[in-house]
Amino acid sequence: MAPEISANRWVAFGLWAAIAVYAAARVCQIYADSLPILLIVLLHVIPPALLAMIHGGGLYGRRGVLAFTAICLGTAALFESLSLRTGFPFGRYHFTGVMGPKLFGLPFLLALAYLGIGYCSWILALLILRYQDTPLRGTRIFSAPMLASFIMLAWDLSMDPQWATIDRAWIWEDGGAFFGVPVSNFRGWYLTAFLFFLAFAVYLRSRPPPAPISLGFWRAPIAMYAVCALGNLLIRPLAATPLAVADASGRIWRSADVRDVCYTVSLLVLTPFALLAWLRLREQAATGCIEKR
Template identity: 45%
Template sequence: MSTSQTTHRVAGASWISPALWVLAIASVVSHFTAVLLHLPQAVGGAMLALSLLLFGLLHGASTYGWRGILFFIVACLGISNAFENLSIVTGFPFGAYHYTDAMGPKLFLVPLLIGPAYFGVGYLSWTLARAILGDVSGKLRGVLSVATPVIASFIMVSWDLTIDPMMSTITGNWVWHHGGDYFGVPFVNFLGWYLTVYVFYQVFALYARRLDSPHSEIPGYWIKPLLAYSSMIVAPVLSLLLDTQAGSVTDPAGTVWQLHDIRAVTTLVGLFTVLPFWLLAVFLSVRRVRE
């Protein structure tokens, strides 16, 4: 890393570190507030997406430099938007669906809010994968250039398993034209999710191998993304405990689903998929600090 890069990073760390604490806490508070107050997706989703977007940009800049994290966000937004529009038009790779107007304005056929959410949660999932695999420098040397995208993609899909039935079947932010086995969501959707996030992760991994910029030693480097990600685990639990709305909903295929069953099962899925990834990242990060 050049002297100019080092100076830039050290100077930036004085304000980046407290800003990251604020954004990590803001993402958790906004997520919980949206669940507790039943905010419209255009409001609650926008608060969460904005805080995660800014968090990912700043934390990513401290890891890969501004050029690196901008490449990450361009690859993420470009590839995910292309795959989403392709699926809406052709049914590949997610299945046949369309977005309603509940999430606000759209870029082509996809709401603008989707992009920041992809990037925000995508960057956190990437960072959790790095923590699990021991990638302390961000250089992605050797097998890490393949292993990190593979693990990060599983983390991303595990999160989608907790939100898709509620966001589509219950609240109608998007509609699956033929329903699906997983509370109105088709099986192929999750394969499409894995493909999409793996592609942009792998593209970035190949790019990141060229970077000579190990991350800055900002205080709480690992704990901040772990804190920001914690709301992804707790939010479904809060929804199950506090949302007492009973009844059922019918998907476009005519299948009737019980609201409580959707909330209960997605919470269980989160507790036994999202939570283990998070705990593994926490335990391994703590062990490295103690060593």
């Protein structure tokens, strides 16, 4: 067996093992009453980050995936830390102990969440725009980051009210119009994501596009994003969850409404992004642009 074939099989195993563990984590959230919350958070965050490192290494090489990681984590840490201290760009908030250890008020696991979902959002954008095998030059430098930022923002729309207003992983100090979350948070998310995607696009400008890669390889980030979307539909109220919760401003929200909006965004926004990327992939495989293996 050729070493390259063997290596490809190990990469495929790593990618789909990460997806399987993440899918199991989404099922585990049903049993949040009996499992440690930190374990559930770890299983939600680490598998997507591992997929990003494995897939990014196969697509961009070690140097490329390290560049993406450094740009993503550096930008995220900068803007999260800035907002914790000044309220810009997300709004005024603070983290509780739900997400585990913190450095200067910022949980380590939050940065890994940016990495995993950020990378999947980037790949989905490339596939939807059919940029995965073309150089990122001219208007592509801006259009790919713009779409990738919307795809990543959809993820935050689908989970922020649940994690903040009900689970209290972080607290919006002035509450907010979107079920306890301020609209400034979503503007800040888009800005942060756009800047690190743009920086990575500029980094790739002088690099040739990746060599033809198999269909299964491209499917992995789509599957991870789809599991994220559909996994949100498994969110169940904890036994101790009250029928209504108050945000930090004192405004009352029905717990069922908070969950319903998370379900709706997951089904009607995240899922179409994954489906569109999947269909684009099928189209390109049918025309021979992507290897069917």
